[in-house]
Amino acid sequence: MIKSSNGDTPFSLTYRTEAVIPAEIRMPTFRTAEVNVDENDEALEINLDLIEEKREQAAIREVKSKRQMEKYYNTKVRNTSFKPGDLVYRSNEASRVEDTGKLGPKWEGPYEVTEALGKGSYKLKDRDGRELPRTWNVCNLKKCYIHKM
Known part of the structure; x- marks a missing residue:
């Protein structure tokens, strides 16, 4: 052939x-x-x-x-990038929290982006101001569309 x-x-x-x-x-x-x-x-x-x-x-x-x-x-690929100060959700699957089952939430957060390290990796902090211990890839994050309080 x-x-x-x-x-x-x-x-x-x-x-x-x-x-x-x-x-x-x-x-x-x-x-x-x-x-x-x-x-x-x-x-x-x-x-x-x-x-x-x-x-x-x-x-x-x-x-x-x-x-x-x-x-x-x-x-068909969409480029996604975040700036410091943006609010994002992170994937439960990537954060390796306990399995919440089929009906559990798939995303957790919101978290604030503190630093963009390049090539799609970001440092995050939670709403209380504590920085998360590792960097997160853009494929495990999604934009959060709520306003800051």
Whole structure:
């Protein structure tokens, strides 16, 4: 099967030629009936000479395909960042508190962001002013939309 990412079959990239399946060998087809051995040998030698170029083209097509997938994925990603002073909730799952069951709260807080450390990590403090002991990643936080009192 031809791979959509590089446009070639894995067999042709590995063995430098196209495969003839057993069904084609047993039944006479145009491809097997009209084979000239001398021309076939010359074509195989040409394939050997051009294999590096063929592999490079496949690698270029594969990189292009990966870029397209990355672009499609990144269009759906929302960047979230917080500034010091913002109120956030933190995930119960990330804070490793006791399991409250299926109907328990999924988020706890609100907490205030005291420092943005970069690359999505933040230091938090609770409403009483005590700083939490570790940093928290942005994927475990969500914005709290209540006003400060």
